[in-house]
Structures are given as C-alpha cells and as structure tokens.
Amino acid sequence: MTLQQLNYIITISEIGSINRAAEKLYVSQPSLTSAIKELEKELGIVIFNRTGRGVTLTAEGLDFLPYARQVYGQYLNLLEKYGKGGARKQRFGVSAQHYSFAVKAFVELVKAYDLEKYEFAMRETKTLSVIGDVAQMHSEIGILYLSDFNRKAILKLLSGNGLSFHHLINCNAYVYLARSHPLANRESISFDDLAPYPCLSFEQGDESSFYFAEEILSTNDYPRSIKTNDRATNLNLMTGLNGYTLCSGIICEELNGPDYVAVPYGPDDKNPNSIMEIGYIVKNNAILSGMGRRYLEEIRRYLGIAEEG
Numbered sequence: 001m002t003l004q005q006l007n008y009i010i011t012i013s014e015i016g017s018i019n020r021a022a023e024k025l026y027v028s029q030p031s032l033t034s035a036i037k038e039l040e041k042e043l044g045i046v047i048f049n050r051t052g053r054g055v056t057l058t059a060e061g062l063d064f065l066p067y068a069r070q071v072y073g074q075y076l077n078l079l080e081k082y083g084k085g086g087a088r089k090q091r092f093g094v095s096a097q098h099y100s101f102a103v104k105a106f107v108e109l110v111k112a113y114d115l116e117k118y119e120f121a122m123r124e125t126k127t128l129s130v131i132g133d134v135a136q137m138h139s140e141i142g143i144l145y146l147s148d149f150n151r152k153a154i155l156k157l158l159s160g161n162g163l164s165f166h167h168l169i170n171c172n173a174y175v176y177l178a179r180s181h182p183l184a185n186r187e188s189i190s191f192d193d194l195a196p197y198p199c200l201s202f203e204q205g206d207e208s209s210f211y212f213a214e215e216i217l218s219t220n221d222y223p224r225s226i227k228t229n230d231r232a233t234n235l236n237l238m239t240g241l242n243g244y245t246l247c248s249g250i251i252c253e254e255l256n257g258p259d260y261v262a263v264p265y266g267p268d269d270k271n272p273n274s275i276m277e278i279g280y281i282v283k284n285n286a287i288l289s290g291m292g293r294r295y296l297e298e299i300r301r302y303l304g305i306a307e308e309g
Helices: 004-015 018-025 029-043 059-081 098-110 127-135 151-158 229-239 290-303
Strands: 048-051 054-058 090-096 118-124 141-146 164-172 176-179 199-201 225-228 244-247 260-266 276-283
Touching: 004 018, 004 029, 004 059, 018 029, 029 048, 029 229, 054 059, 090 127, 090 290, 098 290, 118 127, 127 141, 127 164, 127 276, 141 151, 141 290, 151 164, 164 290, 176 229, 199 229, 199 244, 225 229, 225 244, 229 244, 276 290
Parallel strands: 090 118, 090 141, 199 225
Antiparallel strands: 048 054, 141 276, 164 276, 176 244, 176 260
C-alpha cells in the first residue's frame, strides 16, 4: 500500500469516475485502474463497484475510506509542517454547531490566506454531522458542546468514531432574543417568563435526540416550539415572532447584526441552570495542520482565553 494509492482512492471516491479522476491526477486511465486493482488485491477487498455510469464505493470501500483519508491527511499535514514547499492546493474544513464565534474565527483565518491557493469549507450543521464530518476527514476540526446531560452519550459516540474532545470554555445559559422582544431589557429571564413565546431550536434530522440538541436545557418541556435548520432563519423568527433560543451567550454582533441580545437565564428550583462546555473535536492523535492551529488561535483570541501550553 502506498500514499499514492490512497490519494487515488480518495480522488476517485470524490469524483465518481476513474476517467475523470485520471485526468485530475495526470495519470493514464489504465495506470490508475491497475493501481486500484493492485491495492484491492493486497487488501483482499473490493473498494469500488464499476458500472457504465462510473464507480461507487462498496460497503468495504465505505469502511476503508475514512482510514485512507486519515492516513493521507496526516501525511499532508506532516508535509506542510516539515516539507520544503510543494504546489498542492491545501484544503481545510470546519464543521460546527450553529455558533457565530466559530464562523467569525473562520472569517479571520481565511483573510490570512490566498483563496486561489487554498480550498476552505465552513459547515454549520447538525450535531451528528459535525461528528461524522470529522470522523470521515471531511473537516479537520469540529465545534460542539458538552453538558452534564449529554456528556456521557456524546463522549461515547466520539470514542466510537476515533475522536477526542478538547475543552475551550465553560458558559452559563443565556436567552438569545431580538432587542424588540418584551423581555429584552430584563436583567435575567426565568423559564416561566418564556412560556408565552416560541422556543427556537435547530432541527437534528431523523435521528434527533435530546442528547444531540444544540440548545442547553433541551429536556425542559417547552409549550411552544419551532424547529429551524439555519441561523439566519432563527434570527428572522426572533424578530418576526418574538421567538428565543437558549445559548452560550457568546454572540458575534459583526455577523448577526446589532438587533439581538443575550440575557442571562434565571434558574429556579424546577428549571436549574446548566453549564455548557464548548470545545473542539479532532481525530485521535491528529497532527493539526497549520491552518487548524491558526483557526484554534482565532477562536481562543475571540473568546479571550489563553493559548494552550
């Protein structure tokens, strides 16, 4: 097995065609086909189904691909750190729950690089997709939170996917709403105060679970609720319907605009507060790329927390 063969597998899986992959890789189609067959023979598996319309991954190929991405990705990171130049177009991706600070840090990162020489991806997505993206090496870093309620379930899922969680910051719960909201000027807002208004939460797909909710205090019984799937819709519903969401209180006015506020959540005996531990996830023992390290520096700078080490 060679790094070149791993690169071939990754490229073919992304393009879905051996002929077009050969063009991108600047190799002949017979040479590419031969290299793949040699690897399949060595491993004793069939990686691709070949049809008249292209190629698709077999079940064995789907299982093999994340390992290929991990090994080849780590090779590229080593090459970036210790190699002497190279003309490859480096890729960097982040997957995150819907946090404006994660997007703000990404913006600052991209500003420092030439977009003609690098490929970037910023994915605000569902909790399971954050985990899946990092596990499949679509994204180098994922951003999500743990709480006393979801910690055991999320950490078990991370462990099963070969991922580790790294602490960034702890936050209390805040109520995020429009400045025009009747409760916006309160010093704190209780759960009972929120009863007349719709609670906005991000949809988590068919496999939705309390454990995957992005909003803290997800186990509470909300009499009025609306599901959304993007941050812009959430903001629009805050303004149009006096909706609210429960969050970390870390908001980026530069990106979300000045028309929203975060008010401390006021706990009571039946509805106590809870701590959100926000952190990042990466593959176990991963060697972060230069862009990965820079991205985390930007997050720490925005959150006002010290550098590691």
